[in-house]
Amino acid sequence: MGNSFFTRCLSGAAATVIGLGLLVGVADRTPAAAAAAAPTPASASIATLMKSYDTNSGRIGGGWWTGAVALSTVMTYRQATGDSSYDYAISEGFNKNRSGNFINEYLDDIGWWALAWIQAYDITGNTAYLQMAQTDANFMHTYWDSRCGGGIYWSTQKAYKASIANELFLQVTAALHNRIPGDATYLGWANATWNWFNGSGLINGSRLVIDGINVNNCSYNSSTFTYNQGVVLAGLSELSRATGNTGLLTTARSIADAATTRMVRNGILTENCEPGNCGADGPAFKGIFMRGLRTLAAAANTTAYDGFIRTQADSIITRNTNSAGQHGLVWAGPVQGVNYNTQASAGAALVAALGGSPPPTQSGVLRGQESGRCVDVPGASQTNGTVVALWDCNGGTNQSWTATASRQLTVYGNKCLDVNGAGTTDGTAVQIYDCSGGTNQQWTVNPDGTIVGVGSGKCLDATAHGTSNGTPLAIWTCTGGPNQKWSRT
Numbered sequence: 001m002g003n004s005f006f007t008r009c010l011s012g013a014a015a016t017v018i019g020l021g022l023l024v025g026v027a028d029r030t031p032a033a034a035a036a037a038a039p040t041p042a043s044a045s046i047a048t049l050m051k052s053y054d055t056n057s058g059r060i061g062g063g064w065w066t067g068a069v070a071l072s073t074v075m076t077y078r079q080a081t082g083d084s085s086y087d088y089a090i091s092e093g094f095n096k097n098r099s100g101n102f103i104n105e106y107l108d109d110i111g112w113w114a115l116a117w118i119q120a121y122d123i124t125g126n127t128a129y130l131q132m133a134q135t136d137a138n139f140m141h142t143y144w145d146s147r148c149g150g151g152i153y154w155s156t157q158k159a160y161k162a163s164i165a166n167e168l169f170l171q172v173t174a175a176l177h178n179r180i181p182g183d184a185t186y187l188g189w190a191n192a193t194w195n196w197f198n199g200s201g202l203i204n205g206s207r208l209v210i211d212g213i214n215v216n217n218c219s220y221n222s223s224t225f226t227y228n229q230g231v232v233l234a235g236l237s238e239l240s241r242a243t244g245n246t247g248l249l250t251t252a253r254s255i256a257d258a259a260t261t262r263m264v265r266n267g268i269l270t271e272n273c274e275p276g277n278c279g280a281d282g283p284a285f286k287g288i289f290m291r292g293l294r295t296l297a298a299a300a301n302t303t304a305y306d307g308f309i310r311t312q313a314d315s316i317i318t319r320n321t322n323s324a325g326q327h328g329l330v331w332a333g334p335v336q337g338v339n340y341n342t343q344a345s346a347g348a349a350l351v352a353a354l355g356g357s358p359p360p361t362q363s364g365v366l367r368g369q370e371s372g373r374c375v376d377v378p379g380a381s382q383t384n385g386t387v388v389a390l391w392d393c394n395g396g397t398n399q400s401w402t403a404t405a406s407r408q409l410t411v412y413g414n415k416c417l418d419v420n421g422a423g424t425t426d427g428t429a430v431q432i433y434d435c436s437g438g439t440n441q442q443w444t445v446n447p448d449g450t451i452v453g454v455g456s457g458k459c460l461d462a463t464a465h466g467t468s469n470g471t472p473l474a475i476w477t478c479t480g481g482p483n484q485k486w487s488r489t
Contacts, residue, residue, distance in 0.1 A: 041317050042354055045347035046077045048325040050086055052340040058096030060089060061340030064104070066284050067093070068112040070344040075119045076291060077351045090120045094129065101135050105156045107143055110136045111168025118175050125402045125410030125435070130179060137172050140165075141189055148218040150196035160221075162212035163202050167231040169193055174238035181364040181400055190239055197232075198251075207258035226271055227285035229259040230292030237299035249300045256293055260308050268315050268332040269349075275330050275337075283329050283341040287348030294352040306355070313353035316346045363402040365393055366409075367489060369449060370482035371467035374399045375417075375460075377432055378470070382412055384433045385420075390462055390471040407442040407454060408435060416441040417460075419475055424456040427463070430473045449485035450478060459484040 049070065052061045059067030060074065071093055074086050094117070102113035114136035121129040143153045147161075152169050154162035173190040177183045197203075201220060204210050209228040211221040236252040239245070264270060269286050271278055278285075290312065297305045312331060319333030327346035329337040366375040368390060376391035377398040393399060401417065402410045409417040411432060418433035422440035435441060439455030446452065451460040453475055461476035462483040478484060 040350075040354070041313065041321075042077060042347065042350040043081065043083065044325050045327065045343065045350050046074055046086070049074065049340065049343045049347050050089070052343070053089060055092075058089075058092040058094075060093075060344070063280075063340070065106070065109040065112045066281055066341050066344075068102075068109075068116045069284050069288060070340060071116050072112075072119055072291070073287060073344045073348045073351065075116070075123060076348065078123060079119075080351055080354045087123075090124070094120065094132070098132065101132065101139070103136065103139050107140050107152055107154060107156075107165040108162060108168055110140055111165060111172055114140075114172045115168065115175070118172065118179065121179065121402075123404060125404045125408060125413055125416075127413030130176075130413075133172065134176060134180075137169070137176060137186065137189075140169050140172070144189075144192075147215050148213050149200060150192065151200065151213075152193075153215075154212065159215055160212055161215060163197075163209050163228050164212075164231060166193055166197050166202075167209070167228065167235050170197065171231060171235035171238055174235060174242050177242045178238060179363045179402075182395060187242055190235075190242065194236070194239055194248075203255065206262060207254045208262060209255065224263070224272070225282070225285050226259065226263055226269060227288040229255055229263070230285075230289030233292035233296040237295050240299060249296070252296050253300065253302075253304075256296055256305065259289065260293075260305065266332065267311055269312055270330075270332070278329060278337075281341070283337065283339065284345050286331070287345030290349040290352045309349070309352050312349045316349055320346060363400055364488045365395070365399050366401050366451070366486040367393060368462055368467075368483065369485040369487065370465065371462055371471070373467065373469065373471075375401060375473065375486070377411060377415075382415060382432070384415075385431050387420075387429045387431045388417065388473050389469075390466065390473070391469050403443075403445050407444065409443050409445075409451075410435065417443065419453055419456055422455055423475070424458065426458070426476045427474050428456070430460060430475060448480075449487055450480075451484075451486055452478065460486065 049060065054062040060070035061067055071089060074089060078084060078086065103110055114133040117129040117133040140152055143156065144151065151161045151166050154160045154165045170190055170193045173186040173193065177187040177190060202210055204222065208224045209232055211223040211225065211228065213220060233252045233256055236248045240248040269289065271282055271285055273282055290309065293305055294309065315331050316327055320327050320331050320335055322335045326338045327343050328335040329342050331346065371390050373390040374393040375388055377386055378389055380396060380398040397412060400411065404410060414435060415432040416435040418431050419440040420429040420431050422438060442454035444452045444454060456475050458475040459478040461474055463472050463474050465483045
């Protein structure tokens with residue numbers, strides 16, 4: 001396979017595969033019967049996966065890029081269900097591995113970690129995660145050049161331009177643009193990557209993404225793997241959101257349609273290497289595809305792939321789950337080759353089958369419809385109890401609000417929009433406070449522009465229809481008035 005990504009997997013340069021239940025020094029932070037007592041196959045699968053969490057490395061299974069992918073599986077489960085039981089894996093994974101900025105010689109490895117930290121930012125609102133993703137994206141971009149028309153390299157050796165590295169760079173940069181108010185740089189990189197990729201020949205005549213390009217003569221490695229199909233679906237979904245170009249979703253659907261018909265056996269997603277040796281990393285691939293497929297379905301607002309996703313989940317449950325709740329490599333069964341990668345991969349499919357995806361995290365201003373002014377923390381204060389108010393929109397960090405998967409509206413990464421004293425009466429002040437997870441810090445951001453407090457059931461309101469700078473904000477019975485409607489623009 002020349003210089004392909006999969007060559008490294010088969011040569012054993014990647015993390016050693018470790019069987020579930022055979023790990024030394026693995027944390028089991030859930031009750032012994034957690035998997036058995038879990039209410040859904042997805043929660044049971046994730047509970048079993050977390051038994052492979054390595055407390056020393058702070059990574060699931062101890063692997064490097066596969067540890068990032070497994071963490072993303074757990075975080076996707078968290079976003080889909082609200083189950084925060086495993087949030088320790090986010091903070092510990094970051095703190096125990098951050099010294100090198102998650103950078104090594106492989107650009108795709110860096111991309112997996114960058115995506116994980118963008119997802120962690122979505123969940124927590126902690127800007128340290130977003131900043132790390134930016135650091136990683138900036139490093140990846142230094143390996144872009146014009147050889148073979150463009151693209152970034154697979155590794156710092158600059159011999160191969162792998163599809164996976166470029167797909168990840170596309171997704172990372174488009175996602176960063178969607179989360180950084182006023183960004184132009186990352187969007188420019190994302191557009192350049194897709195323009196090159198789309199015209200590079202890396203999407204073959206069957207609408208499948210092939211492995212990559214050998215730079216010495218710009219020849220192709222035509223191998224196809226499921227994860228290459230999945231990452232581009234997620235990347236195009238992010239880029240469509242960034243640009244408003246729905247044609248990108250049409251392109252993504254053509255790839256998804258090809259993969260769901262051409263990369264299956266008897267209707268079950270199958271890697272070409274199955275049931276033999278898929279190396280150390282290949283067992284992780286199919287779950288990545290399933291996560292990307294669900295992301296595309298949500299972005300395109302389509303149920304077209306629900307049947308396919310359900311078929312995969314049903315087969316995993318009935319034919320690829322043993323009495324210990326473990327899943328193997330072959331989703332059609334029987335259970336074989338069990339390790340944390342096979343568990344995370346099948347778990348990702350079960351999470352996808354929960355249906356839907358969390359709404360995309362959004363960051364930026366909250367502009368009042370009536371006033372034209374923005375929700376502002378006066379004086380850029382970070383003091384608990386500071387009452388928020390209207391002010392001329394200026395793009396400052398004290399006006400940038402992130403809607404997290406936990407339904408918080410965060411500012412500065414660690415302060416939440418908070419209803420004073422968890423009050424529920426009309427006129428109760430709205431302030432900033434350390435995030436605590438309480439319902440007085442949870443908000444439903446509705447399509448009609450209203451922002452409703454979960455604990456109070458009342459709307460974020462510009463007091464007395466005020467429109468001037470300094471008008472304080474409070475909660476009030478929802479009236480549908482323009483002083484209770486907010487936009488991101």
